Amino acid sequence: MFEYACQSCGHHFELLVRERTRLACPSCDSEQLAKQLSVFAVSAPSARTAMAAAAPCGSCGHPDGPGACRVH
Ligand SMILES: [Zn+2]
Structure with a gap:
């Protein structure tokens, strides 16, 4: 599915x-x-960022383990 704009x-x-x-x-x-x-495609990256920011502690995927990111 592609979106087009007619130039005419x-x-x-x-x-x-x-x-x-x-x-x-x-x-x-x-x-x-x-x-x-x-x-x-344009809106997908910002949607992912919003989801990551809303994720509870332990779901952020930090390599040192849940809570190690000190962000949540
Ligand atoms: Zn047209």
């Missing part, structure tokens, strides 16, 4: 690209498309 009409849409998928805007049928960075 500005329409944003997602497209499940297969081998024979013809890339064209569903709105104006233009093939002048700009592939967008996936929203999912």
